Amino acid sequence: MSIFTRGNGARRAVDKVDELRKEVRDLKRTHKEKDAFIDHLQRVTRAQADQINNLADERNRLAKSLDDTRIEVGAQQKKNKSLLEELRPHRAAEANANAIEVPPMQRDTSDGADQATEPTGIDVRTLREADAAGLLSPVVRISGSGASADPATVRIPTVREPAA
Structure with a gap:
């Protein structure tokens, strides 16, 4: 030490x-x-x-x-x-x-269910077109109350026979 x-x-x-x-x-x-x-x-x-x-x-x-x-x-x-x-x-x-040229086709419409439309068959114009063409005639509606519509204002289409 x-x-x-x-x-x-x-x-x-x-x-x-x-x-x-x-x-x-x-x-x-x-x-x-x-x-x-x-x-x-x-x-x-x-x-x-x-x-x-x-x-x-x-x-x-x-x-x-x-x-x-x-x-x-x-x-x-x-x-x-x-x-x-x-x-x-x-x-x-x-x-x-x-x-390819194909001649125009003619559809067979001898069957009654298969009718042609215009220009040779059923008229398919709209109501406005039919009215403008003068094809609509006045309709008189008789109601249950005895009152009727004015035939000068109500028009319905007439049935036209197809051209033969």
């Missing part, structure tokens, strides 16, 4: 030096970690900037390609339009040459 014993006071200089050395080590380690993280962020930032530049170059290349394609499509559409104009008379001539 030594005559000088180590004290146990909270304010010992040696303990304080040890604490400060530990704190310096921790700060250096933290500083190195932060430097490494900053380097990593800078590399990522550079990589992203390169990627952005590459994408911008690609976008510009695609825009130019799109413009060139639009020009080509426009020229092709003009050519197609002129070819269609040239083809129309040929199609019309072919359609006329290959036309």
